[in-house]
Amino acid sequence: MDSSLGLIDGLGGAATSPLVFVKPEDRVTTVTDRNGQTTELIVNQFGSVIQTTNPLGRVTKIERDDQNLAVRVEQSNDAAPCGVRVDTITYDSVGTMSRR
Numbered sequence: 001m002d003s004s005l006g007l008i009d010g011l012g013g014a015a016t017s018p019l020v021f022v023k024p025e026d027r028v029t030t031v032t033d034r035n036g037q038t039t040e041l042i043v044n045q046f047g048s049v050i051q052t053t054n055p056l057g058r059v060t061k062i063e064r065d066d067q068n069l070a071v072r073v074e075q076s077n078d079a080a081p082c083g084v085r086v087d088t089i090t091y092d093s094v095g096t097m098s099r100r
Contacts, residue, residue, distance in 0.1 A: 022047050044068070069095060 022045055032038045037055035044050045046068050052060045058076035065071045070089055077085035092098045 021045055067095065 022043055027043050027045075028040065029043075030038050030040050039055060040053040041049055042051040044064060048062075048064060048068055048070075050062050050064065054060075060073065060075040062070050063072035063074075069091055072089070073087045075085050076083065079085075090098050
């Protein structure tokens with residue numbers, strides 16, 4: 001099921017083929033760790049993770065550009081003034097991360 005959702009590439013596995021389209025009904029899944037804790041993952045049409053909700057209910061949202069590169073990460077953070085930490089990511093002309 002992970003490969004049909006595109007999670008292998010989305011989670012950093014070896015890319016063996018170009019990005020494939022993930023149907024809307026296949027874009028939400030859960031992962032259970034060895035302690036029985038469940039994390040919900042939402043992927044985009046290319047199988048890249050765009051949102052996670054961990055077992056404590058903390059949400060991380062990943063905004064992606066038209067090349068499917070992560071450009072903004074918003075995550076729950078109790079230490080941040082508004083309870084959310086936001087990181088922006090930029091890339092050079094060949095898609096290498098140049099600043100975070």
